[in-house]
Amino acid sequence: MRSDVSVDAKGLFICQVPVGQAEDTEMEDSAQSRATPTIELHGDEFWPLSGKPFFDIILTKSHVKPLYQMEIPAKLNPVLPAGASVPMVLSFGDKSWEMIYNETKRLKLVDRQSWRAFVDDNSLKAGDGCIFELTGCDSTKVVFKVQILRGDIPAELVEKYSSETEKPIII
Numbered sequence: 001m002r003s004d005v006s007v008d009a010k011g012l013f014i015c016q017v018p019v020g021q022a023e024d025t026e027m028e029d030s031a032q033s034r035a036t037p038t039i040e041l042h043g044d045e046f047w048p049l050s051g052k053p054f055f056d057i058i059l060t061k062s063h064v065k066p067l068y069q070m071e072i073p074a075k076l077n078p079v080l081p082a083g084a085s086v087p088m089v090l091s092f093g094d095k096s097w098e099m100i101y102n103e104t105k106r107l108k109l110v111d112r113q114s115w116r117a118f119v120d121d122n123s124l125k126a127g128d129g130c131i132f133e134l135t136g137c138d139s140t141k142v143v144f145k146v147q148i149l150r151g152d153i154p155a156e157l158v159e160k161y162s163s164e165t166e167k168p169i170i171i
Contacts, residue, residue, distance in 0.1 A: 046145070053079050054133040058151070061126050068116040072108040074103055080108065081139050090132070091116055092146040097121070101142070127151030 055073045062069045072080065080086070083103060088110070090097045099114030124130070129149035136143035 015093075046132060049062070049131070049133055050135075051168065052134050054131060055133045059124055059126050059130065064104060064119050064125055068119060070077045070110040070115045071112065072107070074135070077108070079134065079137060086142060087140065088142045088144070089136075090144050090146050092118075092148060095121070122148060124148065125151075160167045 011127070053076055053150050055076060061067070072168050085102055086108075088101050090099065097114060098116070099117045101108045102111065102113045113134070118124075128151045131147040131149070132144040133147075135145045
């Protein structure tokens with residue numbers, strides 16, 4: 001199955017993924033004559049990863065209020081610059097947050113104050129998912145493009161189960 005990614009007039013990414021395929025040549029001709037249904041993703045919602053290094057996390061209490069701790073996973077150590085303090089940029093939508101990650105013997109920790117600004121500005125909470133794709137990396141700066149996947153339970157489910165003793169579980 002093939003997907004097409006393009007940019008619209010506003011500079012927003014559009015990803016079209018066909019949801020049906022023809023099985024033989026006769027059906028293929030008729031399939032081409034009718035419109036192929038697609039799923040479209042617009043703007044800063046989601047986009048396909050480019051094949052560059054990335055990591056993903058499901059935010060926990062330690063990532064958000066009150067601790068605001070963020071560690072870059074060791075799997076990225078081979079591609080990230082080493083150093084006591086390395087400038088880093090997180091971009092989401094049309095905004096960017098400049099921060100520093102500090103390297104210890106085994107960890108790369110993001111400075112809490114800047115990570116807190118990113119978390120608060122984007123209203124992140126425990127249960128949300130983030131994908132950090134490395135889009136730029138040299139000895140002077142590291143840049144990650146971030147996708148945010150909200151972990152909210154749909155309102156319809158919350159209302160349906162709010163009076164019961166068992167509550168929906170965020171996965």
